[in-house]
Amino acid sequence: MTAILLDTNVLVYAFDKAEPDKRAQAMQLILELQTGSLGCLSIQCLSEFFNATTRGATPKLSIDEALTHVQDYLLAFPTFPLTQSIVLAAARGVRDHSLSFYDAQIWASALINEIPLIFSEDFQDGQTLEGVRFVNPFAETFELEKWI
Numbered sequence: 001m002t003a004i005l006l007d008t009n010v011l012v013y014a015f016d017k018a019e020p021d022k023r024a025q026a027m028q029l030i031l032e033l034q035t036g037s038l039g040c041l042s043i044q045c046l047s048e049f050f051n052a053t054t055r056g057a058t059p060k061l062s063i064d065e066a067l068t069h070v071q072d073y074l075l076a077f078p079t080f081p082l083t084q085s086i087v088l089a090a091a092r093g094v095r096d097h098s099l100s101f102y103d104a105q106i107w108a109s110a111l112i113n114e115i116p117l118i119f120s121e122d123f124q125d126g127q128t129l130e131g132v133r134f135v136n137p138f139a140e141t142f143e144l145e146k147w148i
Contacts, residue, residue, distance in 0.1 A: 003038060003039075003040055003115045003116070003117070004033055004038055004039055004040070004115070004117045004118070004119055004147065004148075005039075005040050005041065005042065005045075005106070005109065005110045005113075005115045005117065005118045005119070006029070006030070006033065006039050006040070006041055006045065006077075006118075006119050006120075007045060007106055007118055007119060007120030007121075007122060008044075008045045008048040008049050008052065008106075008120075009120060009121050009122060010026050010029055010030065010119055010120070010137060011026070011030070011041075011045060011046075011049040011073065012026075012049055012052045012053055012060070013025070013026035013138075014026040014027050014030055015053055015060045015061055015069075016060055017060070022138050025137060025138055025142075026137075028144070029119065029137055029144065030076075032144060032148065033077075033148075034076045034077065036148055038148055039076075039077045040077050040078045040079065040080065040113070040115060041073060041077045041078070041079045041080070042079070042080050042082070042105070042106055042109035042110075043079055043080065043081050043082050044082055044102070044105050044106060044109065045106065046070050046073060046074070046079065048102075049066070049069070049070065049073070050066050050067070050070055053065075053066045053069075054066045080109050080112075080113050082105065082109075083112070085108075085112050086105060086108045086109050086112050087105070087108075089104075089107075089108035089111055089112055090104035090105040090107070090108040091104070092104075092108075093107050093108055093129070097129050099129075103122055103123065106118060106120070107123075107129060107132055110132045111129075111130055111131070111132050115132070116131060116132060116133060117132070117133050117134075117135060117147060118132060118133070118134050118135070119135055119136075119137045119147075120134060120135075120136065120137075121136045121137070121138050121139075123136075125139055135147060
């Protein structure tokens with residue numbers, strides 16, 4: 001079984017009523033990866049989740065709801081802290097792979113913690129950087145069974 005890092009967008013779509021198909025897919029992914037003890041998170045993803053779900057004129061969640069879900073995610077998944085090594089690897093990811101800095105931090109978190117897969121729609125589907133592969137779980141051809 002392969003460990004899989006869930007990017008922020010998967011967490012956010014689980015609460016996005018404007019995207020019912022992606023919402024259902026995100027909820028299924030989160031449940032399957034939690035049940036199978038296959039998922040993991042970066043602390044950055046939880047920070048981004050809280051921010052993305054509570055901002056704007058019509059936030060997806062109230063601050064209290066988002067806080068509760070962050071606490072639930074912390075209990076449900078191993079979560080990797082943001083470390084000096086991750087920041088340095090992320091900077092190298094910007095330089096060597098032309099990633100945005102915050103995307104590079106997600107990649108670096110997987111790289112440093114030896115997580116071979118990231119489920120995200122923010123990277124090129126199927127791309128592999130230094131042994132970390134990006135898979136878009138919202139692509140039409142995505143099959144969860146292939147990855148777990």
